[in-house]
Amino acid sequence: MKIELSIKPREKPFIPIEAESITPASFLEKMTEDITVWSGNREKKLTEIFDVKKSGNADSQKDVEIILNGDCSAVKRVGEYMKDGKISIMGNIGMHCGNFMSGGLIEINGDSDSWLGREMTGGEIICKGNTGDYCGSGYRGEKTGIKGGKITIMKDAGDYLGESMAGGEIIVNGSSGNMPGSEMQKGTITIYKDAVLPCPNMRGGICYVLGEAKEILPTFKQTGSIYNSDHKRELNIYEGDYANRSHKGKLFAGKTNKK
Amino acid sequence: MSELLIKNAYVIDPINDIKGEIMDIAIKDRMIADSVSDSAEVIDAKGCLTLPGGVDSHTHICGTKVNFGRYMSPEDMRAGRGRAQPHMYPVSGYSVPTVYANTYRYSALGYTTVLEGAMAPLEARHTHEEFFCTSLQDTMANTLFDGNWSVMEAVSDKDLKRVAAVVGWTLAAVKGFAVKVTNPGGTEMWGWGKDVGCIHQKIDHFGITPAEIIEYLIRANELLNLPHSVHLHCNNLGKPGNYKCTLETMQRTPNLNDKRQTLYMTHVQFHSYGGTKWGDFCSKADDIAWMLNRKPQIAIDMGQVMFGKTTTMTADGPMEFNLYRLYNNKWSNHDVELETGSGIIPVFYSRKNLVNSVMWSIGLELALMTKNPWQCMLATDNPNGAPFVKYPEIIALLMSSRYRDEEFAKIHPDTGKRVHLPSLDREMDFYEIAVMTRAAQAKALGITDIGKGHLGEGAYGDVAIYPIKNNDIDPSRDYSKIIEGFSLTDYTIKSGRVISRHGNCLLNGNNRTIWVKPKISEEYNMSNDPEFVKKFERYYSVSMENYPVEEEYMNKRNICIETETGL
Numbered sequence: 001m002k003i004e005l006s007i008k009p010r011e012k013p014f015i016p017i018e019a020e021s022i023t024p025a026s027f028l029e030k031m032t033e034d035i036t037v038w039s040g041n042r043e044k045k046l047t048e049i050f051d052v053k054k055s056g057n058a059d060s061q062k063d064v065e066i067i068l069n070g071d072c073s074a075v076k077r078v079g080e081y082m083k084d085g086k087i088s089i090m091g092n093i094g095m096h097c098g099n100f101m102s103g104g105l106i107e108i109n110g111d112s113d114s115w116l117g118r119e120m121t122g123g124e125i126i127c128k129g130n131t132g133d134y135c136g137s138g139y140r141g142e143k144t145g146i147k148g149g150k151i152t153i154m155k156d157a158g159d160y161l162g163e164s165m166a167g168g169e170i171i172v173n174g175s176s177g178n179m180p181g182s183e184m185q186k187g188t189i190t191i192y193k194d195a196v197l198p199c200p201n202m203r204g205g206i207c208y209v210l211g212e213a214k215e216i217l218p219t220f221k222q223t224g225s226i227y228n229s230d231h232k233r234e235l236n237i238y239e240g241d242y243a244n245r246s247h248k249g250k251l252f253a254g255k256t257n258k259k
Numbered sequence: 260m261s262e263l264l265i266k267n268a269y270v271i272d273p274i275n276d277i278k279g280e281i282m283d284i285a286i287k288d289r290m291i292a293d294s295v296s297d298s299a300e301v302i303d304a305k306g307c308l309t310l311p312g313g314v315d316s317h318t319h320i321c322g323t324k325v326n327f328g329r330y331m332s333p334e335d336m337r338a339g340r341g342r343a344q345p346h347m348y349p350v351s352g353y354s355v356p357t358v359y360a361n362t363y364r365y366s367a368l369g370y371t372t373v374l375e376g377a378m379a380p381l382e383a384r385h386t387h388e389e390f391f392c393t394s395l396q397d398t399m400a401n402t403l404f405d406g407n408w409s410v411m412e413a414v415s416d417k418d419l420k421r422v423a424a425v426v427g428w429t430l431a432a433v434k435g436f437a438v439k440v441t442n443p444g445g446t447e448m449w450g451w452g453k454d455v456g457c458i459h460q461k462i463d464h465f466g467i468t469p470a471e472i473i474e475y476l477i478r479a480n481e482l483l484n485l486p487h488s489v490h491l492h493c494n495n496l497g498k499p500g501n502y503k504c505t506l507e508t509m510q511r512t513p514n515l516n517d518k519r520q521t522l523y524m525t526h527v528q529f530h531s532y533g534g535t536k537w538g539d540f541c542s543k544a545d546d547i548a549w550m551l552n553r554k555p556q557i558a559i560d561m562g563q564v565m566f567g568k569t570t571t572m573t574a575d576g577p578m579e580f581n582l583y584r585l586y587n588n589k590w591s592n593h594d595v596e597l598e599t600g601s602g603i604i605p606v607f608y609s610r611k612n613l614v615n616s617v618m619w620s621i622g623l624e625l626a627l628m629t630k631n632p633w634q635c636m637l638a639t640d641n642p643n644g645a646p647f648v649k650y651p652e653i654i655a656l657l658m659s660s661r662y663r664d665e666e667f668a669k670i671h672p673d674t675g676k677r678v679h680l681p682s683l684d685r686e687m688d689f690y691e692i693a694v695m696t697r698a699a700q701a702k703a704l705g706i707t708d709i710g711k712g713h714l715g716e717g718a719y720g721d722v723a724i725y726p727i728k729n730n731d732i733d734p735s736r737d738y739s740k741i742i743e744g745f746s747l748t749d750y751t752i753k754s755g756r757v758i759s760r761h762g763n764c765l766l767n768g769n770n771r772t773i774w775v776k777p778k779i780s781e782e783y784n785m786s787n788d789p790e791f792v793k794k795f796e797r798y799y800s801v802s803m804e805n806y807p808v809e810e811e812y813m814n815k816r817n818i819c820i821e822t823e824t825g826l
Contacts, residue, residue: 141334245587
């Protein structure tokens with residue numbers, strides 16, 4: 001089954017749309033007319049906000065593909081609790097895309113806003129543009145972030161990438177903002193370019209910063225260096241964070257030219 | 260004028276010695292009356308259990324400490340979400356929920372009066388602002404005096420009248436209700452990174468001991484003739500072997516008041532630990548209960564722990580630091596100038612944890628081993644032991660030994676060697692539960708005279724009707740029905756108006772704040788005392804003129820209890 005959603009021009013395009021109902025499961029189980037989204041504080045039919053084109057049939061969520069056209073940067077929570085299937089987003093997407101996702105694939109051709117893949121446990125998210133803050137993190141105040149799955153960002157990520165990450169993998173092909181991998185417990189983060197203050201208070205897991213790691217915290221201990229043949233770089237190895245009681249984290253950071 | 264008649268109610272009203280009679284209750288103009296006219300609104304209770312509105316004598320629901328708990332635990336707001344309804348605001352939160360969530364949930368349990376357990380005098384305004392929005396309960400605030408410099412200096416000078424004058428001035432200034440002492444001396448020592456070992460250790464810079472602070476405050480409390488006694492959170496909370504300290508505190512308590520207890524000890528579960536370290540940690544509830552049974556001048560509350568997630572918050576800063584080292588999670592620590600301090604951390608009490616399992620047993624043991632239910636009240640020190648929504652489960656545990664045995668089978672297997680709970684087969688009846696949840700609490704707080712906690716003529720029309728029929732139910736077997744029944748009242752009536760029906764709150768409850776104002780002669784008025792005034796100029800961040808809580812901050816319907824003092 002293929003569902004093509006094109007966002008209609010709206011009078012007030014800044015009013016956020018809460019669209020946790022845009023998942024393969026709801027299109028499989030419900031009639032399109034019964035699916036609703038919230039526009040601001042009003043519940044509206046999906047067909048009032050989007051042009052919906054549906055074609056083909058599906059027996060399971062795996063066979064469902066959802067395509068979102070147009071600028072969806074005010075559409076939040078797309079693919080929340082997604083278990084299987086595919087969502088392709090042609091333009092930008094709003095906050096909380098792929099929350100609690102446990103399987104399937106979300107492909108974003110534009111930029112994604114903050115909280116991409118929050119608390120996901122499986123599946124894959126590929127974002128071909130930039131992403132905002134708290135990509136692959138946990139809820140505010142919660143101790144565990146993502147537990148599994150894979151997030152790939154082709155450009156840059158914002159601050160607090162993979163906060164309290166407890167599994168899975170995050171790859172950023174550009175730079176990340178402040179404090180990627182803070183409170184990290186498990187899993188792997190790879191940042192191909194630069195990062196600022198990486199992995200504060202990390203307890204476990206591995207983080208690679210292949211460009212320049214600006215301001216490595218004094219609570220990290222350098223244990224040596226290694227030539228990484230995969231990335232063809234000389235990397236310093238740090239252990240930490242010694243500010244935490246458990247400090248089994250490993251940080252591999254590109255050598256910086258100190259002035 | 261409004262009139263209400265509750266028919267066919269199975270009433271238990273311990274203060275008026277009614278132990279289960281089918282009768283009618285008439286309420287006229289907010290007060291219980293002898294009779295009402297025929298035009299009165301009628302509620303048919305259908306023989307259901309009808310009790311005076313519940314009174315919680317120790318809970319933390321309003322104030323800076325609670326609010327900081329909300330601040331540091333945004334994840335707590337993911338639970339307990341409820342939408343707005345007519346007369347109800349949207350709510351969220353579980354252990355530190357929003358103000359409205361607290362008031363709605365208390366009213367669903369049948370509670371109409373609550374006492375905020377600890378209000379730092381300097382931060383009283385915040386507490387009163389939240390009281391204003393606790394719209395379905397009448398409120399009171401315990402005021403902290405554990406590390407008050409002026410009090411400690413007066414104790415050091417052995418000047419009882421000055422202690423009383425400081426306490427009286429502060430209570431009236433901040434519109435507090437009673438004297439709360441949290442880890443006396445310990446919070447002051449915590450300012451220097453230390454704690455006090457037991458009640459005979461000297462406090463740095465003041466040269467006095469916690470025992471002296473407690474003794475002087477007890478005597479000052481009686482001198483001021485306050486409705487409630489001193490409300491004490493003992494030293495050494497949560498440390499293995501602290502029962503000796505608790506016993507000695509109890510042993511030293513004089514009997515000075517024949518109307519009520521002389522000392523109210525709160526969350527005694529946390530103070531009844533034997534052993535020397537966590538490895539040989541065990542229950543000493545038997546020793547504490549033995550002492551309590553011999554000391555009618557003491558009343559306690561259980562401080563029951565229930566399994567699950569919660570937030571601990573207390574003015575006992577050093578204790579919270581120890582807990583933080585145990586859990587290694589978030590921690591907040593706070594200092595309140597010349598008065599006190601506080602600490603907050605989120606915790607999880609687990610069935611699989613031996614220490615938590617023993618703690619759970621100790622609370623129940625205390626209640627079951629105390630012979631006189633008027634001396635041991637039901638409370639969890641909300642939210643420290645558990646959020647108050649767990650009260651119905653505690654009631655069921657006290658009423659059914661079968662439920663206790665079933666729960667006991669689910670906790671850590673080594674608990675049996677360290678506690679006495681399996682050997683206790685006492686099962687409480689509805690009368691004892693009514694005592695432990697409202698009558699004893701009202702009596703201990705000294706608010707029966709103003710018409711709280713009973714259904715006598717002239718009392719406030721606070722009534723809770725639970726969907727429990729005495730004849731149809733065997734609490735020992737049908738404990739799940741007890742939990743269900745006490746969780747949600749059919750009607751909660753406050754001041755003669757139905758505020759909650761099956762958990763749906765119907766209106767604003769015209770809540771009042773009760774505070775005390777001791778009448779003190781000009782000679783002992785601290786506003787004129789040069790040394791006291793100098794303290795404000797020199798150390799406080801606010802001036803003396805701005806310190807008292809103005810009437811604007813108070814609920815307009817407040818009740819002021821003026822007391823005749825010996826000053």
